[in-house]
């Protein structure tokens with residue numbers, strides 16, 4: 001029965017070869033599965049970031065002036081930030097634990113008007129631990145852009161200051177504003193974080209105003225009010241004054257100097273024109 005032995009031997013050899021190939025490829029398969037898992041985690045983190053973090057840290061993690069620091073910045077990934085706060089652990093642990101616990105108490109020297117909220121359920125926040133892990137993977141992934149040899153990819157900034165608008169309400173004369181550009185700018189600069197999403201500043205929306213007036217309608221009424229002490233003569237000038245000289249008139253019930261005080265230096269005449277045009281549509 002030599003032919004039986006021969007077939008048996010051939011079968012064993014074939015099985016061994018197939019098994020060997022399978023084993024050789026196993027690490028690659030594991031790596032691919034792991035990469036796929038990490039990719040899905042980063043994607044999930046991006047979604048959670050969009051829904052919870054952009055209003056303070058900006059759509060691309062660039063930070064919003066006066067509201068919250070940038071996270072997608074080279075200093076976060078080259079060790080500068082960790083040294084600044086005296087963190088001895090890894091960047092992963094810094095991001096994970098800050099996101100989990102937040103900074104509910106003002107840290108020394110901070111001037112941000114809103115606190116960094118607590119996110120993880122462990123500490124009483126709204127997110128599960130795996131969601132905080134996804135967020136952390138998403139933020140760590142930004143770091144690839146800053147690795148040596150990577151093409152320099154600075155976070156895009158929404159506003160390029162061209163010249164300062166100054167505090168004179170009549171010069172420079174503002175160009176006609178574009179309402180769509182103004183709406184985008186109001187989100188990118190974080191105005192809406194204080195004025196429509198939270199009540200850190202007076203709402204711009206009529207539905208949320210006790211008198212049912214949006215900022216566009218209220219602006220004209222403000223300059224007619226007996227306690228108005230600014231110098232604006234029109235609704236548009238009142239809005240401009242509110243942006244470049246926030247303390248010229250402080251709305252009742254709000255502390256002075258809460259608004260970012262140097263918008264007049266950051267924005268150009270077109271930016272301010274666009275913002276005013278947009279606010280005038282909110283009636």
Ligand code: HEC
Nearest residue numbers: 052053056067068095098099103107110112114115116117
């Ligand atoms: C209400 C505004 C607000 C929201 C929303 C917010 N943050 Fe923050 N975040 C802050 C402020 C303000 C700080 C700085 C706090 C300080 O040091 O005083 C901060 C700090 C941080 C830091 C530490 C940065 C550093 O350099 O020390 C991380 C990481 C962070 N936030 C992640 C997130 C993530 C992730 C989300 C979304 C899940 C988020 N934040 C949502 C306001 C916010």
Ligand code: HEC
Nearest residue numbers: 113189190191194200201202242246249250251254258259
């Ligand atoms: C950190 C929170 C914060 C941010 C960011 C912010 N504001 Fe304000 N804003 C306030 C507060 C608080 C007041 C009320 C106190 C005052 O009058 O200065 C106010 C007042 C105003 C008023 C007058 C409102 C009224 O009812 O008469 C206007 C207009 C205004 N802000 C526009 C803006 C624009 C435009 C931006 C973005 C370029 C902006 N704000 C960003 C907090 C903020």
